[in-house]
Amino acid sequence: MPASIRDVAEHAGVSVGTVSNVLNRPELVSDHTRERVLDAIAALGFVRNESARHLRAGHSRTIGLVVLDIANPFFTDVARGVDDVVDPAGLAVILCNSDDRPEKESAHLDVLAEQRVQGVLITPTAELSPHLDSLRRRGIPVVLVDRRAPTPDQCSVAVDDVLGGRLAAEHLLERGHRRIAFIGGASGLPQVQERHAGVVAAVREATGDEDALLVLSPEHLTVAGGREAAARIVGLPAARRPTAAVCANDLLALGVLQEMVRQGVRVPDDFAIVGYDDIDFAAAAAVPLTSVRKPRAALGSRAAELLLDEARGEGHAHVQEVFEPTLVVRESSMVFRDREGAAP
Amino acid sequence: MPASIRDVAEHAGVSVGTVSNVLNRPELVSDHTRERVLDAIAALGFVRNESARHLRAGHSRTIGLVVLDIANPFFTDVARGVDDVVDPAGLAVILCNSDDRPEKESAHLDVLAEQRVQGVLITPTAELSPHLDSLRRRGIPVVLVDRRAPTPDQCSVAVDDVLGGRLAAEHLLERGHRRIAFIGGASGLPQVQERHAGVVAAVREATGDEDALLVLSPEHLTVAGGREAAARIVGLPAARRPTAAVCANDLLALGVLQEMVRQGVRVPDDFAIVGYDDIDFAAAAAVPLTSVRKPRAALGSRAAELLLDEARGEGHAHVQEVFEPTLVVRESSMVFRDREGAAP
DNA sequence: CAGGTCGTCTGAATCGTTTCACAACGGAGG
DNA sequence: CCTCCGTTGTGAAACGATTCAGACGACCTG
Numbered sequence A, B: 001m002p003a004s005i006r007d008v009a010e011h012a013g014v015s016v017g018t019v020s021n022v023l024n025r026p027e028l029v030s031d032h033t034r035e036r037v038l039d040a041i042a043a044l045g046f047v048r049n050e051s052a053r054h055l056r057a058g059h060s061r062t063i064g065l066v067v068l069d070i071a072n073p074f075f076t077d078v079a080r081g082v083d084d085v086v087d088p089a090g091l092a093v094i095l096c097n098s099d100d101r102p103e104k105e106s107a108h109l110d111v112l113a114e115q116r117v118q119g120v121l122i123t124p125t126a127e128l129s130p131h132l133d134s135l136r137r138r139g140i141p142v143v144l145v146d147r148r149a150p151t152p153d154q155c156s157v158a159v160d161d162v163l164g165g166r167l168a169a170e171h172l173l174e175r176g177h178r179r180i181a182f183i184g185g186a187s188g189l190p191q192v193q194e195r196h197a198g199v200v201a202a203v204r205e206a207t208g209d210e211d212a213l214l215v216l217s218p219e220h221l222t223v224a225g226g227r228e229a230a231a232r233i234v235g236l237p238a239a240r241r242p243t244a245a246v247c248a249n250d251l252l253a254l255g256v257l258q259e260m261v262r263q264g265v266r267v268p269d270d271f272a273i274v275g276y277d278d279i280d281f282a283a284a285a286a287v288p289l290t291s292v293r294k295p296r297a298a299l300g301s302r303a304a305e306l307l308l309d310e311a312r313g314e315g316h317a318h319v320q321e322v323f324e325p326t327l328v329v330r331e332s333s334m335v336f337r338d339r340e341g342a343a344p
Numbered sequence C: 001c002a003g004g005t006c007g008t009c010t011g012a013a014t015c016g017t018t019t020c021a022c023a024a025c026g027g028a029g030g
Numbered sequence D: 001c002c003t004c005c006g007t008t009g010t011g012a013a014a015c016g017a018t019t020c021a022g023a024c025g026a027c028c029t030g
Helices: A005-012 A016-024 A031-044 A050-057 A073-086 A102-114 A130-137 A161-174 A190-207 A223-234 A250-262 A296-312 B005-012 B016-024 B031-044 B050-057 B073-086 B102-114 B130-137 B161-174 B190-207 B223-234 B250-262 B296-312
Strands: A062-067 A092-097 A120-122 A142-145 A155-159 A180-183 A213-216 A244-247 A272-277 A290-293 A320-323 A326-328 B062-067 B092-097 B120-122 B142-145 B155-159 B180-183 B213-216 B244-247 B272-277 B290-293 B320-323 B326-328
Touching (some): A005 A031, A016 A031, A050 B050, A062 A073, A062 A102, A062 A296, A073 A092, A092 A102, A092 B092, A102 A130, A120 A296, A130 A142, A142 A296, A155 A161, A155 A296, A161 A180, A161 A244, A161 A272, A180 A190, A180 A223, A180 A250, A190 A213, A223 A250, A244 A250, A250 A272, A296 A320, B005 B031, B016 B031, B062 B073, B062 B102, B062 B296, B073 B092, B092 B102, B102 B120, B102 B130, B120 B130, B120 B296, B130 B142, B142 B296, B155 B161, B155 B296, B161 B180, B161 B190, B161 B244, B161 B272, B161 B290, B161 B326, B180 B190, B180 B223, B190 B213, B213 B223, B223 B244, B223 B250, B244 B250, B296 B320
Parallel strands (some): A062 A092, A062 A120, A120 A142, A142 A155, A155 A320, A180 A244, A244 A272, A272 A290, B062 B092, B062 B120, B120 B142, B155 B320, B180 B213, B180 B244, B244 B272, B272 B290
Antiparallel strands (some): A290 A326, B290 B326
């Protein structure tokens, strides 16, 4: 139905090759002819068929981006960073949401493979899907985002989450907290495990006490998960109740905060909270959240750069980049406890 | 490089037509042959080339979704609603962010046209782009999201924003506020203009006083825009300073709240705030935000349904759907002022 | 004037899949 | 034995854009 290049050629009285040249190498066509062709294009409302281009070229002009949770602003910030790099390169991004579910992730990867994307950026679910390897074997570059590559034969852009966990925990320990909760999902995401490891190390060094740390694993890394965890904490007997929490991300932290406020627990006076990611909403929260800041957009743009470089071929060296997180202290942790760490 | 259907045919010792049949109408192929072909597919790691399919079929298996601000959780919720409908239909969504900039919007629409998407869902920038008409002339259905269609020849799914504005303003007026600010972007978005109109009508009816309403137009409908507006308000002489604000969206409201808190203005005691959209973060804000709730996911899924129906062809009737918003009252407006409405 | 170069344009082959008219075969029915 | 039918499988013709070898003048050069 829509006009094809052949229609344009006919209308302008030239060959299809010439129309293609007007489109792709206009300098090869005389002014007069070029004008006639452009007129025909305008007259017919011709729009290139990208699929036909692909088919000929063997690859598309798109890349895939698969994230764990599109509703988490952390990932929209990453996406923005990706776009900043990919758009100027003339490529489009296909954004997919796996919802932290391996089946959805696999399905998306299949679609991306069928689309013959030039590459895939992905924050994978806990287990690295075999679909990822199969993409790579097929020559489609894959760059892991916010996740370290397990082997040196692929690129990744991550954050030192052990350090991040440590920063968060040390901050609380310095302020006198001696019973701390770590709130992370049960999903087994390495990012979360590393944060946990950092917290554990810091707590052990400071207290020598393994029991000083309470680990809670709500089902999902969401606001609802945080509320759930906070309710559990409030339900504990005072003597065992932690006085502070490190949350595996800011959504959890916001949920914890919400539930604490609802239950009449004062933050930070009765309970201190540290989040992770430092999404914009952390600063706007009921009590502005102390959070471990990651370079969100930079993660995306660096990953996209590496992907484009790899897609270009010719002497690409795989890089496992690791950014350092920093702690942003806000009100949610701004209180010193006496050494007893007595619960309120 | 990757295996084609021809390679599979050769490997299995059958013709390409048979392979295609195995893929698309397996019931036409004998068990024995089908198995041989499937083995060959597995052995070669064959993946269909979607571009080639598409070229033959004349249309792709994707739809486009163009939003104003991907960083606004309102739109990610809309996107989720879209996905809920589109995914089961076996189509993929290409998500584009126009950033409220017409050039970016046009560029995205061009790309979508080249991709031969089955249809486009869009929350357009202020002026309806001519690219939209050109898509529709080309037979590509377009459904407007969160924006009423100006003519009955196309589908749209919107919200009664005049009512929403009125709900917000009446709520504040009932609580005794007599000097109210409307904070909306200067972008000329009809959604914002309607909200404004609703506020104006309510204020006029209640006070008969045109000057009771102060209109502020920060550059963007973002948290930063809200902060900017709040700073302006705080800078006003007490006698002219409003005691409450209706914000055109929740991001603005969060920004206003942040800046007010920073400047030591108590919310809601000294200044009441009503937001719009009721994104999840509104409830988790420093002071939980009163907000005008829109059915976010439903907007997306209904729009997607209409789009798919139109794309299917055969007797599609255009529908301009309008949802009714509701007011969710939270702490940010929970105070009664005396009739003087004296500033603090 | 023969030969060469340059600028411009043509037309056919190609990419991978689907589709469709048709061939090959075996069995049933007359 | 012939015909007819149903079941399976074949192979070529699309789909639309790109690319490339080569045609064709026009112009220059020796």
